[in-house]
Amino acid sequence: MSSIQTPVPGPLRAVQVLGATAAAHVCSLAGGLAARGVEVTVCGPAEVMDAYGMCGTGARFAPVETAAPPGPRTDAMAVAALRSACAGADVVHAHGLRAGLLTSLALPRMRRPALVVTWHGGKQSGGARSAMTRLLERRVARTATVVLGASSDLVDRVRALGARDVRLAPLSFPAPRTEADRPAEDTERMHRKIREELGAADRPLIVAVGRLEPDQGHGLLLDAALRWRALDPQPLVAVAGEGRRRQALQRRIDAEELPVRLLGRRDDLADLLTAADLVVLAGRGGAHPLIAQEALYAGAPLVATASGGLPELVGEAAVLVPDKDADALAGAVASLIADPGRRERLSAAGRVQAASWPTEDDMVAQVLSVYDELASRRP
Missing domain, CATH: 3.40.50.2000 (Glycogen Phosphorylase B;)
Structure with a gap:
């Protein structure tokens, strides 16, 4: 059968x-x-x-x-x-x-x-x-x-x-490599080396990451940097990324004597983020901007525009400002630079928020x- x-x-x-x-x-x-x-x-x-x-x-x-x-x-x-x-x-x-x-x-x-x-x-x-x-x-x-x-x-x-x-x-996205296995003295040495290399050994270091392309928020970032020139000590804004707008941005930085350095592509973003006093995302983010995730994973205090899916992504673990508002961005950053305790609280909150993501x-x-x-x- x-x-x-x-x-x-x-x-x-x-x-x-x-x-x-x-x-x-x-x-x-x-x-x-x-x-x-x-x-x-x-x-x-x-x-x-x-x-x-x-x-x-x-x-x-x-x-x-x-x-x-x-x-x-x-x-x-x-x-x-x-x-x-x-x-x-x-x-x-x-x-x-x-x-x-x-x-x-x-x-x-x-x-x-x-x-x-x-x-x-x-x-x-x-x-x-x-x-x-x-x-x-x-x-x-x-x-x-x-x-x-x-x-x-x-x-x-x-x-x-x-x-x-x-x-x-x-x-x-995969969580970036952590410094858990690196001796604390090596981490501190690496951060000190990065800050000295950038010229920020004795001044606040603000890091931005992104392609130097139109509509990525770099104009707004430079508008805010113009206001940061009055701070004492004057912070340094380090921008990691490459793109078609590099020459135009550099011309404006030179003409206005802005405290901004264009770093080009970097292979040490994780170390750069953890060495920073805070990270800025000035452009309109998509649903889940990768740099926002990396900043919170690294425990770097984040200031970003309240656009797209960013509020849902970061919750209370970042400072969000209105889109296209240079005064609000400049004020939020200046306030954080002057308040180390708040930066430490944001750093801890960022790691907790990152641990809650899928x-x-x-x-x-x-x-x-x-x-x-x-x-x-x-x-």
Whole structure:
């Protein structure tokens, strides 16, 4: 008597699609999923994958120019490459608006895999560009099977765009290496060396980190630095990062004799943050700005603009000021510089807040549960 055997399902097949942003998150997610037996393919720019060392995640890689400037030729090439990479997938997970748009165009109409889009946030422009962006957002939101919003404000925003299924899914990034295993005297020596190198041995050190690109808040930071010239001792503002605005920023620093140094790229950000008296984030943050997370992990007092998902991320563990208000930013920093006790309390609160964030395991488990749910619906 013969019996009918139920086919044993193979491993879940998931494709991750990223553009120029969210690479750290995708690297963490891909590694966690692969460790749980998921067959993971990551699609994105080769240079982004190389920069984040994704070769060690256990995933397969398919170079796709998802970060190239929009255009008929580049878009068509990216869509064709994604269509090939996504063939046979159970779930396709795009990160960000452009990645979501290209992926929605690449997936077939018949027997298409579930499409998950993580909404990481970002600045909204004005005018005609804003109208076009909103049209693209609406298309992606309504095409996705599930949208994962990285913060509550993004969940509300995407729901208003007409998404069918929107869920809160806070991002998680690996905690930076700590100094726990380093002798205290070595840590102190390292901090002293950094401050002497920067010229801040006997003056407050303010650190800012970010790409030197338009709309990243550097103009506001320099406006505030102009006010800090009157402080005694005069603080030094050290800006780590590189980008197209470097020359323009340097010209203004020189012309106004601002107490600001552009450091370029740094490989010692963890030490730089812990050596600082405080960290400033002057630009509009996305859902979970990485530098804000790194500052709180490091116990560095943080002053930032109250925008995006930052209030939800930091809680009471940072000083938040109105967006685009140089006077408020300058005043908050000056007040903290004059109050070491408050800086110590913020440092301790930052570490407590960081310990409350979802871990990598939490994040991977939540995403995997969404994948399993969507895969089980497929015929």
